[in-house]
Amino acid sequence: MSGTLRVACVQLTSRADKAANLEKAEQLVARAAATGAHVVVLPEKWNAIGTPDELHAAAETLEGGESVHAMSGWARQHGVALVGGSITERREGREKLSNTSLVYDSEGSLTGLYRKIHMFDVEVGGHVYRESDAEEPGEEPVVLDVEGWPTGLTVCYDVRFPELYRILALQGAELVTVPAHFTLYTGKDHWELLLRARAVENQYYVAAAAQIGETLPGRLSYGRSLIADPWGVVLAVAPDEETVISAELDRRRLEDVRAKLPSLASRQASAYRWPTPA
Numbered sequence: 001m002s003g004t005l006r007v008a009c010v011q012l013t014s015r016a017d018k019a020a021n022l023e024k025a026e027q028l029v030a031r032a033a034a035t036g037a038h039v040v041v042l043p044e045k046w047n048a049i050g051t052p053d054e055l056h057a058a059a060e061t062l063e064g065g066e067s068v069h070a071m072s073g074w075a076r077q078h079g080v081a082l083v084g085g086s087i088t089e090r091r092e093g094r095e096k097l098s099n100t101s102l103v104y105d106s107e108g109s110l111t112g113l114y115r116k117i118h119m120f121d122v123e124v125g126g127h128v129y130r131e132s133d134a135e136e137p138g139e140e141p142v143v144l145d146v147e148g149w150p151t152g153l154t155v156c157y158d159v160r161f162p163e164l165y166r167i168l169a170l171q172g173a174e175l176v177t178v179p180a181h182f183t184l185y186t187g188k189d190h191w192e193l194l195l196r197a198r199a200v201e202n203q204y205y206v207a208a209a210a211q212i213g214e215t216l217p218g219r220l221s222y223g224r225s226l227i228a229d230p231w232g233v234v235l236a237v238a239p240d241e242e243t244v245i246s247a248e249l250d251r252r253r254l255e256d257v258r259a260k261l262p263s264l265a266s267r268q269a270s271a272y273r274w275p276t277p278a
Helices: 017-034 051-058 068-077 156-160 161-172 184-202 251-260
Strands: 005-013 039-041 081-085 087-089 098-105 110-115 123-125 127-132 141-148 149-153 176-177 205-208 213-218 221-223 226-228 234-239 243-250
Touching: 005 205, 005 226, 017 039, 017 068, 017 123, 017 243, 039 205, 051 087, 051 226, 068 081, 068 098, 098 149, 110 149, 123 184, 149 161, 156 161, 161 184, 184 205, 184 221, 184 226, 184 234, 226 243, 234 243, 243 251
Parallel strands: 005 039, 039 081, 149 176, 176 205
Antiparallel strands: 005 243, 081 098, 087 098, 098 110, 123 127, 141 149, 205 226, 213 221, 226 234
């Protein structure tokens, strides 16, 4: 396995116009690849953000669709692994959509996927969000090989559930991706705090690609895409604009942190009990 890995995160403003989003994402993926990245991460719902009706109209199956085809082509064209943020996936026989993160290798082949487990059903900043109106939760954590690095997949609101991130660590993750569409109201207080906490407590790298600006009328997203190391040090953070950030990950750094402060090795699993009900 490679000892270093350059990761780039794309930050953009997506709306309901899928064609416009694809055109913009294509340019930013090329820019990310030009940084020398081995892995490029897109934000949550990079291809379309909108009302439940607009999400249904933009949804795609894994067997076809503009976004699926585009991601495969970009990975192959630039010779990078692509963590495709997330798109709304239409699945046969299901009324609701899935919020799905797709991973492509540098030859453009689909190597794995994760369906967002935690639905964003909240009231914050004077706005009500009901992700479950259009979408249903996924059912299992996912760790897969990305350019020789065991990589855990998550999406946005998942970051508030530390048990998921601990499971990814126990499954061997050394990097976790967090494509996101964080609100400005929550992001200003919680975004960096949560990402660095997940990195510190699990002693792995975290790469979070975010939406920025007004993606829905009157609803601002926070941006500040971020890459953090296993000590919680922020290696790169995006300004408040559509852009790309990148950083080099070093497995020796991860191993050194885990050896000198062995919190994962110090776990006492036999002493832990879930309350009833959990």
